[in-house]
Amino acid sequence: METRDFLVIGGGVVGLSIARELKKRRPRASVALIDKEDAPGLHASGRNSGVLHAGFYYSADSLKARFTRAGNLAWTEYCRERGLPLRACGKLVVASREAEVPVLGELLDRGRANGVPVELVDEKAAREIEPRARTLGRALWSPSTSTVDPSACVAALAEDARRDGVDLRWRAGYLGLHGREVRTAAGRFEAGFVVNAAGLYADAVARDFGFSRRWRILPFKGLYLYSDEPPGAFRTHVYPVPDLRNPFLGVHVTVAVDGRAKIGPTAIPALWRENYGGLSGFSAEELAEVAWRVGGLLWSSGFAFRRLAAEEVLKNSRRVMVRLAARLADGLKTSDFRRWGRPGIRAQLVDVETRRLAPDFVIEGDARSLHVLNAVSPGFTCALPFAAHVAGLIGV
Numbered sequence: 001m002e003t004r005d006f007l008v009i010g011g012g013v014v015g016l017s018i019a020r021e022l023k024k025r026r027p028r029a030s031v032a033l034i035d036k037e038d039a040p041g042l043h044a045s046g047r048n049s050g051v052l053h054a055g056f057y058y059s060a061d062s063l064k065a066r067f068t069r070a071g072n073l074a075w076t077e078y079c080r081e082r083g084l085p086l087r088a089c090g091k092l093v094v095a096s097r098e099a100e101v102p103v104l105g106e107l108l109d110r111g112r113a114n115g116v117p118v119e120l121v122d123e124k125a126a127r128e129i130e131p132r133a134r135t136l137g138r139a140l141w142s143p144s145t146s147t148v149d150p151s152a153c154v155a156a157l158a159e160d161a162r163r164d165g166v167d168l169r170w171r172a173g174y175l176g177l178h179g180r181e182v183r184t185a186a187g188r189f190e191a192g193f194v195v196n197a198a199g200l201y202a203d204a205v206a207r208d209f210g211f212s213r214r215w216r217i218l219p220f221k222g223l224y225l226y227s228d229e230p231p232g233a234f235r236t237h238v239y240p241v242p243d244l245r246n247p248f249l250g251v252h253v254t255v256a257v258d259g260r261a262k263i264g265p266t267a268i269p270a271l272w273r274e275n276y277g278g279l280s281g282f283s284a285e286e287l288a289e290v291a292w293r294v295g296g297l298l299w300s301s302g303f304a305f306r307r308l309a310a311e312e313v314l315k316n317s318r319r320v321m322v323r324l325a326a327r328l329a330d331g332l333k334t335s336d337f338r339r340w341g342r343p344g345i346r347a348q349l350v351d352v353e354t355r356r357l358a359p360d361f362v363i364e365g366d367a368r369s370l371h372v373l374n375a376v377s378p379g380f381t382c383a384l385p386f387a388a389h390v391a392g393l394i395g396v
Contacts, residue, residue, distance in 0.1 A: 004032045004167070007182060007191035009174050009205055011035030012045035013154050014375045015197035017387035020161040022195075025396045031166045032191075034184050036173025041154030043274070044199055045380060047344030048150040049224070049254055049265070052076065053378040054091070054142045056111030056118050057242065057249070063361040065114045067382035067389070072144055074384040075153070084152050085257040091145035091237040092126055094135035096327045100241035104140050107241075111142070118142050130236045132329040145237060149257050150380060174198065177208040180368075193394060194369040200273040200347045206371040211364040214353050215373050218293050219273045220346040222265035224254070225321050225337040231259030238328045246308065247348065247357050247376070251315065251324040262341065263325040263332070268312040269294050276343050296355045349374035361386070363393065370394055 005026070008019040011033055019033045037043075052075050055068030079086040095101050104120060111118035119141050121129070126139040133139065162168050172186035182189045196205045200219060206212035227233065239252040248267040255261055269290055274281030298309065314320045319334050326332045349358035361382075362374035370393060375386070 001181070001188045001190055002032075003030075003190045005029040005192045006031045006195065007189050007193070008033040008195045008197060009035075009182075010197035010199055010202070011037065011040045011158070011168070011170070012043060012197065012199050013041060013150075013157065013380050013383045014045075014199075014372055014386065015195070016040060016154065016157045016161050017383040018195055018197055018372075018390050019166045020157065020164055021387040021391045022394075022396055023161070023164045023166050025391055027165070032169060032189065033161070033166055034169045034172040034174060034186070034189070036171070036185065038170045040158040040168075040170075041151060044344055044347060045154050046151045047342060048380045049222075049344075050147045050150050050256060051237065051254060051378075051381075052146045052148055053381045054111070054118070054144045055114045055116045056107050056140070056142060057244075058114065059110060060113040062359070063386075063389075064378065064382065065110070067385045068378055069114055069116050070385040071378070071381040071383060072146075075148060075381065076146065078156075078384070079148055079153065082156050084156060085149045087147040087255060087257045087259070089146060089236045089255045090129070091142040091239055092130055092133050092135070093140040093142070093239045093241055094126065094133055094328050095138065095241050096134075096136060098136065101137055103241045103244065104138055106244070107140050111140075116142070117144055130234065130238060130329075132234060132331055133238050134328055134330060147237075147255060147257050174201075174205055195390065195394070196369065196371040197375070199375070200345065202347065202371060202373050203349070206364065206373060209369045209371065211369075211371050212373055214351055215349050215358070215362060216289070216293060216352055217273065217347050218290065218297075218350045218357075219270040219275065220267050220348050221270040221275065222267060222344045222346060223316075224262040224264035224341040225318060226339045226341055227261040227263070228336045228338060229261060234261045234329070240328055247359055248308075251321060253325055253329055263321055263337065264315075264341075265344070266312055266315040266321075267346070268309070268315070270345050273347075274345065276345065293350055293352075296352075297350070297357075299355075346377065347374075348376055363390070365393070
């Protein structure tokens with residue numbers, strides 16, 4: 001039996017950020033982090049799109065609004081200090097239909113309310129920013145949106161946590177709770193306080209502690225198509241006007257840190273929580289639960305889930321994906337998009353009582369533990385200031 005003042009479950013960007021924040025605030029405290037994998041960020045964190053969002057999508061009363069702008073600034077500073085790849089390319093949000101133009105105004109208002117630098121530009125100005133962009137009348141320009149290499153960021157964060165004195169335990173997956181004893185694949189821990197940042201399994205861990213009674217994780221698989229065009233074919237990200245009732249942003253053009261473009265992502269429910277490909281990570285129990293949850297959403301969801309699901313299934317076709325992206329930018333050809341990237345899986349929380357997807361961070365806890373149930377997109381962007389928020393909730 002090992003004892004620690006703090007035990008963090010989950011070695012993704014959120015868990016690492018929290019562990020490091022706790023150690024910074026309590027240098028003399030013993031902080032351990034456990035994860036089932038042999039390296040940090042091998043799930044959602046390392047498979048992230050890499051986009052550092054600016055914070056104009058979210059209403060001012062949300063935690064996302066509170067942490068996205070701060071996270072963008074914090075990551076930008078961190079990458080520059082550490083010499084990590086950073087492409088400050090900005091983002092255009094373009095309209096394809098007249099009905100979308102007023103939504104640009106709503107995004108502008110949200111951005112200003114959140115303290116984010118955004119502006120409306122006309123078609124000519126949009127073309128000057130990105131010569132291939134297509135828009136109807138106006139577009140929203142976000143100069144502070146950028147791109148990082150998520151794997152490099154997570155690796156650097158893990159190294160900093162280790163250097164700060166956090167005890168990182170890989171191949172130490174969570175197995176269960178017995179009284180105050182946390183059982184792992186690498187031994188048993190008794191902790192003064194447990195922080196659950198287990199991503200796709202955060203709800204399962206939380207239930208062992210008496211939480212997440214009304215919440216369950218529904219995994220959504222995201223895939224990008226990579227362009228064979230040379231680096232620099234796009235100057236900036238190009239996104240569609242979102243449906244603000246929908247938690248997903250639609251197919252967009254993303255410029256990676258190496259200057260190459262990709263389009264996507266898909267957002268279709270994964271068959272089980274780690275359904276990256278083939279039968280890897282297969283769980284019959286999880287498959288049954290996903291089918292049950294998706295069925296409930298198809299029946300009663302408030303954001304036209306049936307229509308969304310049908311559209312997402314079609315995006316598994318390269319031709320469909322390119323056609324959707326071609327609404328945003330000129331010169332996109334299916335022949336230039338032949339390679340799918342490795343999939344990522346988004347841990348989306350569902351309220352089983354209302355059958356609604358949680359739109360914001362969800363945190364539950366007590367004097368013994370705290371559970372990050374929904375660190376959904378843009379969780380990566382938010383991670384650093386969000387960790388400070390969690391430490392404050394714990395009273396550190």
